[in-house]
Amino acid sequence: MRGDDLAAGLALLIVSAVALLGLLEGTTLYWLPLLAVGPALAAVTSRPWGVLRVGLLALALGVALGSRPGGPRVHEQMIVLAAVVAVTLASSLASARRRRREQVLADVRSVAEAAQHALLKPVPPTVGPFQVAVRYSAAAAEARIGGDLYAVVPTPHGVRLIVGDVRGKGLPAVGTAALVLGVFREAAYDEPDLLGVVHRVERSLARNLGPDDFVTAVFAGFPRPGCLEVVNCGHAPPLLVRGSGVMAVESGSPAPPLGLSSLTGDAPTCQVLPFGAEDQLLLYTDGVSEARNHGREFYPVAERVVHHLSCEPSQTLAGLHDELLEHVGGRLHDDAALLLIRKPAFAGSAEPTRPEEPTHVNPPT
Incomplete structure (x- = not known):
């Protein structure tokens, strides 16, 4: 039963119970004021006309009970009935105001849905020769978007993607996040080099961010078959999954987060790695790697990903996400984004010689 039907049914039940008590008791005056509870409760979920109907029923029962032999005196009955009428009218007004607020909230939510689709566009299950899946959870109640960001863009220079986390x-x-994604989607098409994309985003943030603001991000690209490029700007290292092994793609020359390069003078570097058939790359935000359980233990994403591997990235992320929620006790305390890209065995004909299997590594504690 829906919540509004339950509240309306409960209001009618209370009115009926008061009427029954009035019939059983010799003196009905003590029970008649409780008839006003019915329309007051109906105002919680019912429309104004529904409240008025419950109020009219309560008023009719009050008149019938008060007219019985041995009932209250006329002036006492009029006071009780006047109270029922007053509560009914006030409850109807409250119901009308609640309905207007609900409509405004529905309009705001529809705008938020449109903003979500404009900012974090849905990622198709296949992009170019790759299978792709994304899972995103905002920590704020009722929120759909937050400070984490992701995008996957097919370009003339190969498929490019970004996963990032905005401070604050x-x-x-x-x-x-909207600024970063807008610049990235434009630069990914224009810049032939992945570092050029990073520099475009960095220059834009330098003009628009405050002195204490920054964005951690990982850029990845697939410029040609069998080749993976990674540029890490202060973000958690992505995980390269090959067979049953997991390797954290650590940057040999760490770069600062986007927006802070002018303070350190360190320039980002591009790592080039082989990426063959059935290889997978998992990118995530610190809402995943730093999620704690009741024992204050971090979620071991590098260790657990191998237990959920599937030929369908969406199934892999579904298993990881469900386990992550179980790890934290059902509710995340920070925005969390997971992006998994996989090259199926039938995609592409020219595959590089596969390097030796990476060993499984645990995330730092």
Whole structure:
């Protein structure tokens, strides 16, 4: 039963119970004021006309009970009935105001849905020769978007993607995420080199971010078959999954987060790795790797990903996400994004010689 039907049924049940008690008791005055509870409760979920119907029923029962032999005196009955009428009218007004607020909230949610699709566009299951899946969870209640960002873009220079995390929360973080994604989608088409994409995003953030703001991000690209490029700007290292082994793609020359390069002078570097058939690359934000359980233990994403591997990236991420929620006790305390890209065995004909299997590594504690 829906919540509104339950509340309306409970209101009618209370009115009926009061009427029954009035019939059983010799003196009905003590029970008649409780008839006002019916329309007051109906106002919680019912429309104004529904509240008025419950109020009219309560008023009719009050008149019938008060007219019985041995009932209350006329002026006492009028006071009780006046109270029922007053509560009914006030409850109807409250119901009308609640309905207007619900409509405004529905309009705001529809705008938020449109903003979500404009900012974090849905990723198709296949992009170019790759299988792709994304799972995103915002920590804020009722929120659909937050400070984490992701995008997968097919370009003339190969498939390119980004996963990042904006410092801070709320609307300012969402605005910064929108800025990063807008510049990335444009630069990914224009710049032939992945580092050129990173520099474009860095220059834009330098003009628009405050002195204390920054964005950690990982850029990845597949410029040609069998080749993976990774540029890490202060973000958690992506995980390269090959067979049953997992290797953290650690940067040999760590670069600062986007927006802070002018303070350190360190330039990002591009790592080039082989990426053959059935290889997978998992990118994630710190809402995943730093999620803690009740024992304050981090979620071991590098260790657990091998237990959920599937030929369908969406199934892999579904298993990881469900286990992550179980790890934290059902609710995340930070935005969390997971992006998995996989090259199926039938995609592409020219595959590089496969390097030796990477060993499984645990994330740092």
